[in-house]
Amino acid sequence: MFLGHYAVGLAAKRFSPGASLGTLLFAALWGDLLWSALLLAGVERVRIVPGFTGVSPFVFEYYPWSHSLAAALFWAGCFVLVCRAFRGSARAAFVLGALVLSHWFLDAAVHRPDLPIGFAGQARAGLGVWDSSPATLVLEGALFVIGAWFYFGSTRPMDSIGRYAAMTFAGLLVIIYAGQFAGVSPPDVDVAAKTGLAQAFLILFGFWVDRRRHPKV
Ligand SMILES: [Zn+2]
Numbered sequence: 509m510f511l512g513h514y515a516v517g518l519a520a521k522r523f524s525p526g527a528s529l530g531t532l533l534f535a536a537l538w539g540d541l542l543w544s545a546l547l548l549a550g551v552e553r554v555r556i557v558p559g560f561t562g563v564s565p566f567v568f569e570y571y572p573w574s575h576s577l578a579a580a581l582f583w584a585g586c587f588v589l590v591c592r593a594f595r596g597s598a599r600a601a602f603v604l605g606a607l608v609l610s611h612w613f614l615d616a617a618v619h620r621p622d623l624p625i626g627f628a629g630q631a632r633a634g635l636g637v638w639d640s641s642p643a644t645l646v647l648e649g650a651l652f653v654i655g656a657w658f659y660f661g662s663t664r665p666m667d668s669i670g671r672y673a674a675m676t677f678a679g680l681l682v683i684i685y686a687g688q689f690a691g692v693s694p695p696d697v698d699v700a701a702k703t704g705l706a707q708a709f710l711i712l713f714g715f716w717v718d719r720r721r722h723p724k725v
Contacts, residue, residue, distance in 0.1 A: 511648040511685045512614045513537050515655030516607060517714070522662040524603040525723030527596075529659070530715030535587055535607035537707055539615070542583075543574035544704030547697055556700065558693045561620065561638040565693040566700075568622045576624035577633070580612035614651075618644060645689065652681070663721040670720030677717050681710070 517536035521529055534541075546552040552574060555567040573579050584605040591601035616623050619634035637643050656678050665671035694700035 509614050509618050509648065510688055511652040511681060512618075513540070513611060514681050514710075515648075515651040516610050516614070518652075518655035518659035520603050520607055521718075521723070522658040524600045525662060527600050527603065528715050529718035530711050531604070532607060533711045533714045535604045536611060537711065538583055538587070538608050539574050539580065539611035540704055541707065543571055544701040544707075546571070546574055547701035547704075554697055554700070556693060556695075556697060558691070561636075562641040563618075563638045563644045563689065568619070570629070572624045572627045572629050575612065575615065576627055576629065577612050578624075578626045580609050584608040617647065641689070648685070652685075662724055663718075664724055666720050666722055670717070673713075674717045674721060677710075677713055680713070 513536045514533060517529065517533035520532045520536070521527070524532065543552060547554060552571040553569040554571070555569060556565050557567050558565045560567055568575070587608050588601040588605040591604050592598070596604075612623065616633045617635050618637045620636045620638065621632045621634040623633045625631040625633060637647055660674070663674075665674065694703055
């Protein structure tokens with residue numbers, strides 16, 4: 509899933525107005541950022557088979573540290589503790605933890621039953637929406653519209669940068685997603701992992717956009 513994770517990060521601004529959009533996106537995308545780093549490190553494994561599902565070419569072989577439910581709970585707890593250690597409010601910590609955990613449940617909607625429950629990885633979950641391109645488009649599109657509606661409804665621009673950069677950011681996400689959806693597969697795992705880590709630039713974009721917008725509440 510791509511747009512859906514960004515959608516929950518955008519929507520979370522409504523519930524944690526003091527947190528930067530960049531921080532919220534970092535929490536929502538943590539599972540995939542960690543996965544990309546662990547692929548490069550050779551700890552987790554994936555194969556690329558174009559056409560494996562209607563949308564995603566990835567055959568996930570081993571990824572319990574980034575994508576098991578047990579790991580999601582562990583990382584969510586870490587985000588809560590770090591947020592509190594940096595004097596974040598209990599509400600902000602809860603929202604960050606929920607975002608980290610949301611990653612597993614959103615992925616469970618679209619993946620085939622390959623998402624591990626525990627670290628050992630025998631029990632797996634996945635509803636397989638990725639097998640249907642139209643269903644994936646409806647699901648991720650609806651989530652993104654709701655997420656953007658929450659973000660734009662709970663913040664207002666300080667200046668023209670805040671207005672147009674935010675719109676550019678949302679448009680950029682849609683363009684990237686359209687490219688993925690059109691079936692552009694990474695040529696190898698190395699490129700896939702580096703592309704995943706390149707989402708750090710989108711998170712930085714989120715930090716910058718958010719500095720130019722005020723929470724409405
Ligand atoms: Zn994921």
